[in-house]
Amino acid sequence: EVQLVESGGGLVQPGGSLRLSCAASGFTVSSYWMHWVRQGPGKGLEWVSRIHSDGSSTSYADYVKGRFIISRDNPKNTLYLQMNSLRAEDTAVYHCARGGESSGYWSFDLWGRGTLVTVSS
């Protein structure tokens, strides 16, 4: 079955760090652009970051630039998001998502259920 399963969320204090994982099955993450998209409580969707299929290029939303790092482990077929200097406004469900080949890789044709990150003292 083609799916994405996130893990690693939890409660963290402001200024703390967390690493999210996204395990893929049924396809190879290194063949696709992969993204992180978040959804704050009662809020809409916000794109966070992406990694190119060749792994050489990454990009970030301004509100996480310099604090978050996207990466992947090809043998484990897993995507990661290292989150540092966390703020209350980073509280959200974090989804990993696959960039759709048919749509230029910037729309998202497969999503994980997400993992909840709560930043609070």
Added chain:
Amino acid sequence: DVVMTQSPDSLAVSLGERATINCKSSQSVFYSSNYLAWYQQKPGQPPKLLIYWASTRESGVPDRFSGSGSGTDFTLTISSLQAEDVAVYYCQQYYRTPPTFGGGTKVEIK
């Protein structure tokens, strides 16, 4: 960033009737194609891609879902609302980085 504005925020439609959701971008998202996608999010589930390039249905999406529009104004139409279509619908532009989403439209049964 490109701002995506959806309307209405919510709508209630009778079963079998048409539902229409609008999406407006703060700048044109057209360059040979319209870089516009639509998603459906049911409670407790992640978003699901319905339509990309403004009007191309994703594989497996029922043909009662259709997308139209160009430039800055787009529409998602559900031609005959079914009970399983109750959800929040989002538009997304991917013409410019960062990709941005509309605020969502909640569709309910009247």
